[in-house]
Amino acid sequence: MVTAISPRPKRHNLAFIVNSSIDKPDAKARQLIRSHVMRDKNRRKPPADASKLKSWINEESSQTSVALSDLYFPLPVHIGSGMPLTQLACDMPPYALDLVYKFFTVLLQQMYPIELCLSFDLQHSVWIQYLALDPLYCHSLLWTTQTYFDWLNGSGVSPIQIQHAHQTLVGLRERLTLDAELATSDATIVVVVSLIMMNAFVGDYKSARKHVRGLHKMVEMRGGVRAFGGNTQIQLKMCRADLAMAIFTNRKPLFFSDGICWEPYIAKNTSRKTLPPHMAALDSNLLHIWADLREFTRSANLAFQTGQKIDCVLFQEILVSVQYRLLLLDVSAGSLDEVVLVGMLAFATNIFLQMQGLGMRFDNLSARLRGCVSGLQGLGDDATAELKLWLLFVAWMPGGASKQNSWIGAELKKTLGILALTKWEVVRDRLKRYLWIDVLHDKGGKDAFKNATENLLQTLRSSEIDI
Missing domain, CATH: 1.25.40 (Serine Threonine Protein Phosphatase 5, Tetratricopeptide repeat)
Structure with a gap:
């Protein structure tokens, strides 16, 4: 049987970026944001544990616990029925906080067949942690979530959805053109992945395909998919987006196209x-x-x-x-x-x-x-x-x-x-x-x-x- 038990994540020292206005973070805050979202690029990988199943993506021992930063641990803040969140990197009115709550209690767990998987550890999820580190991620999350609930209610495109879309796209454009270091950071890549899935969800495959090509270029600039081995959650998310678009458009996926291992991954009996x-x-x-x-x-x-x-x-x-x-x-x-x-x-x-x-x-x-x-x-x-x-x-x-x-x-x-x-x-x-x-x-x-x-x-x- 294929099973794995995740160890309890360790607590780390506290570091926060709190932006309580719609203005850009100041220079000092931007520097701290950069130091956190770029950490995973150069982090030394822990030694492989031969007793664990090898990671197919990374071709090494699978890491069952993933931390965004060795210096970061989220401060618990309770929303709704007690869901643990963190202080946020941008100002959010009550309706936006409600969207965030619904995302993590409804949408995130709809992405996988929860009957098969372990419960999500929201307290230590990178998706929670990015909310405290990156305003752009906050806006992209609100855009994605608002789009979903507008679609679910059959209300079409709402003014609030347009507002979050504008904030996300303008912020992403500025980051890609003005900040070369943050342009390929983990948090920025997560935003692009969200755009891919959101556009695919509403049937705009042309835009989604364009974003997939951009994602592929960003990942290659970082050294390829395996360069993200220290952040398994984002690694799997980018693969998910690549695979979804390949199936939606009946094309080959972009990642791993230069060669993969065809041997069995978990099966011992291939008779x-x-x-x-x-x-x-x-x-x-x-x-x-x-x-x-x-x-x-x-x-x-x-x-x-x-x-x-x-x-x-x-x-x-x-x-x-x-x-x-x-x-x-x-x-x-x-x-x-x-x-x-x-x-x-x-x-x-x-x-x-x-x-x-x-x-x-x-x-x-x-x-x-x-x-x-x-x-x-x-x-x-x-x-x-x-x-x-x-x-x-x-x-x-x-x-x-x-x-x-x-x-x-x-x-x-x-x-x-x-x-x-x-x-x-x-x-x-x-x-x-x-x-x-x-x-x-x-x-x-x-x-x-x-x-x-x-x-x-x-x-x-x-x-x-x-x-």
């Missing part, structure tokens, strides 16, 4: 005997990715059954490794390799990039998945039909019974009929031969089965009478 028989000829690199995902799902199911949790950093490392390999692997169009690859990519995307409750639409990926399902038409053997069954359930998961998924219900009904499956328990056993996480997929899977079989049993019985 082809563990595959369903009809997948025995799978490409060797694809086999390694399948084995990793298979091991991840087994660990997740075991963790849930025993009341344990998978560490959030480890959880993300596994899925980052899986998605980069899937997106950078070239396979023959129309082959079984492509069918399995797209199915795995959709499965992993729904776990890693799909924010719970939002139903983000990855239209290009959905179209590829539908094409793969169509490509299996006419292959009437039970093994192929079983693979198609799993693909259909994977396709159903993000949107459920939506208009975009209307084709899935018809295909699912047809495939269940071919396999003569009329009980959910039997269907679930078939699906678990592939990739399936009980706590995440059982409810949606049962709903899909119920939707598809409302008239199936009656149809089968009528066929028996006709015979």
Whole structure:
């Protein structure tokens, strides 16, 4: 089982930047900001612990605790129902403080399937710490959060959203053009990542793609993704943005494009005997990715059954490794390799990039998945039909019974009929031969089965009478 327990973070000396007006911080404050946000560039990495699982991104022992600065520890301030925050780097009226509270109590925990992960340690999260260090980050957070709640309420673009957008973009432009040192700092990169995800969320992929190219340039100026090994939270966030845009736009990701390790990351058993028989000829690199995902799902199911949790950093490392390999692997169009690859990519995307409750639409990926399902038409053997069954359930998961998924219900009904499956328990056993996480997929899977079989049993019985 893949598990990791994070040690209790150590307390450090106190250092604050408090700006209580809309003016820029004075020279002394700016110097202190710079000294903190630039710290991670030159920090010596701690020695590797051979007992821990190696980090796929950094190719060294994974760090289970991440500190923004050895000199910084946030001062607790309570907002709302007692959420620990810190003194802020910019003045915030009550409505803005409420947005910050909602972000850290609602949005942040919607980004990951919290049933699988450890609870976030907000007190020691870099996202809390940046609020005390960087006014630009404060404004970008307010812009992102206001945009989300405006969208959720169906109110369109509000004047407050425009105000925060203006403050963020003007501040970012000034930093990129006037302050070469802060321009590529961790905090500035976090702001750019937020712009990427926010633009992608509202469907402005052109702007998001432009920001991804800018992010890639900034990261390369710092020495590449692995140069951020001392700040795992930001490292994973930038990879998340790169992967999301690659899937949204049906392009290759920008990071790791110069070469990655294709070997299994967490799987010890990569024997082809563990595959369903009809997948025995799978490409060797694809086999390694399948084995990793298979091991991840087994660990997740075991963790849930025993009341344990998978560490959030480890959880993300596994899925980052899986998605980069899937997106950078070239396979023959129309082959079984492509069918399995797209199915795995959709499965992993729904776990890693799909924010719970939002139903983000990855239209290009959905179209590829539908094409793969169509490509299996006419292959009437039970093994192929079983693979198609799993693909259909994977396709159903993000949107459920939506208009975009209307084709899935018809295909699912047809495939269940071919396999003569009329009980959910039997269907679930078939699906678990592939990739399936009980706590995440059982409810949606049962709903899909119920939707598809409302008239199936009656149809089968009528066929028996006709015979």
